[in-house]
Amino acid sequence: MSGAARTLVLFPDAHGIARGKLVNRDCTRAVRVGFSSGVFSKDVYGHPVLFPVLAKPFGAADIKVDVTDHDGRELEGFATGLLGASAIAIGAVTDPRGDPHPLDFRAHLGNLLERTTGLCETRIGAELEFYLIGDDDRVHLAPDGQAYAFGGIGLRQRCLSDMLDALDGAGIVWRDLSQENEHDQYEIALAHTDPLEQADRIFLARMICRTVAASHGLRCTFIAVEHKDRSPSNLHLHVSARFDGSDMNASSKRIASGMRHVLDEAFLTLSPTRNSRHAQNIASFRSGASDISDGGRFSALRRLEEDGTPRVELRTPTSDANPYLAILLVLAGMNTAAASDAFPEPRPLDFDFANSITAFEESRLARAALPDETVSLYASMKRHEAQKAAEFATFEAERGALLKVL
Incomplete structure (x- = not known):
């Protein structure tokens, strides 16, 4: 055509x-x-x-x-x-x-950026994880399924290379591609941009990768938990803010404090499906608490520095998260946080899906970032999904339904 x-x-x-x-x-x-x-x-x-x-x-x-x-x-x-x-x-x-x-959470994100001085200068990078699923057994011939190995990349090189070419052709700048913790699990890291552009890139990258995989007879899926015994797929968000050197530490504290507000009040925006809640039972590089560390991979938040710029990585979002909504709430959290806020003791995350819906609906942060009608409608949709999810007799039955969409 x-x-x-x-x-x-x-x-x-x-x-x-x-x-x-x-x-x-x-x-x-x-x-x-x-x-x-x-x-x-x-x-x-x-x-x-x-x-x-x-x-x-x-x-x-x-x-x-x-x-x-x-x-x-x-x-x-x-x-x-x-x-x-x-x-x-x-x-x-x-x-x-x-x-x-x-x-339309993209419009809400744009509105927040327009009315809030300084948020447009925030820079966000993303690491998007996904699985490739095929009907053949070649994956079992891979030399290993460990992070940063090349067995999967070698076997799927034509599909993965086409994905990267398509991202290039759409102006989506990627930094690197790596094999993740499982056979046929991969991660594409996207270059840092302003918040709306980054959300657009995540949105487009998911569509493009699914389309390319289908052309190779494969399914690219962003289901959070593709298999109960395999690592979940996540959407890591790296956030940095402008600083003049003297307030470098304060900038990181403000970002981290804002992220903590999201974990406490709007976890639904980071882990938006019942399927994603199975991640709490899988050993992986993610935390079940709202903790923070310097460079550690086993915390919900980790402070990093790259080329002299401090940033904070939010490791909790799953790959099925709406990038516009997740980034919107992170920015809203930053907007309400003060650099002087003391970072509280970490608390366990509540992975109960129904509790997350209620917490989001009652969240002051969510209602400060979104119109009341939006919060109510989104919570209503998620309650509908919770009812539908209860109709699936097994994990595999729900997985099959999600594969058609995610």
């Missing part, structure tokens, strides 16, 4: 999953594209969750995605042929009432 003058118009749904249409227009002028309202608010298993307030008549009204000439991202090389387009544009969603959609 030729990609000439064709734009892939995308929007992140409530889970940060890419949805959209291929339109026969370029990005040089504004476009408006219509979608079914139920597409936006499907649960994580792919079932529509239609809120009457957002669909008039119920289930029938459309949402609109508005794209401006500033939203386009030109595609080059391998990415053009892969996606059948010459450009990608991520738009803003209007609900059936004609208002900004309350579950």
Whole structure:
């Protein structure tokens, strides 16, 4: 398919999953594209969750995605042929009432950055982990399944190389690719950018990697726990803020304090599915408490320094986290934290899914960052997912449903 003058118009749904249409227009002028309202608010298993307030008549009204000439991202090389387009544009969603959609977390992140001085200068990097799943047994021939080994990279080199070429073609700068702790588990580290650009890159990278893998007869999945006996997949966020040298330590303390607020009040935004809660039972490089260390990999937060710039890594988010929502709450936490805040004693994280939904709904941090309607609707969607999850008799049954979406 030729990609000439064709734009892939995308929007992140409530889970940060890419949805959209291929339109026969370029990005040089504004476009408006219509979608079914139920597409936006499907649960994580792919079932529509239609809120009457957002669909008039119920289930029938459309949402609109508005794209401006500033939203386009030109595609080059391998990415053009892969996606059948010459450009990608991520738009803003209007609900059936004609208002900004309350579950458009990309728009909420942009609004927070616009109204808060200094947050745009925050730099965020990401390490995105995923599994490749195939129908063959080649993976069992790999020499090992340990971190930084090359057995998997060698066996999957064509697929992984195409992934990196496609990221290059979409302007997504990656720093390195590594094999992780298991056979066919990998991690792509994305270069540090401003917060909204980084969320966009994570969003696009997940879509691109899934598309490339499918072209090789493989499934690329960002399920948090692909197997109860294998390491979970995480989304590590590295955050640094501007400083003048004298306040280097204060900057790190403010970032870490903000992250701690998110762990305490909005863990749902970092570990957003029932599946992701199985991670607490798997031994891996992650912590079950809101602890912090200098350089240690077994803490929820770790302080680092790179090229003279201090940063804090949040290791808790799972790979199924909505990058817009996770980054939004981290920034909101930073915005409310003071550098003088004393870092409290670490507390165990509450991995109970129902408790996380209630904590998010009651969170002062969440309600300071998001409209009340957004908090209520998102909590309602997650309660719906908890009810659906209870219908799966086994872990494998739920995994099968998630593989179709994540």
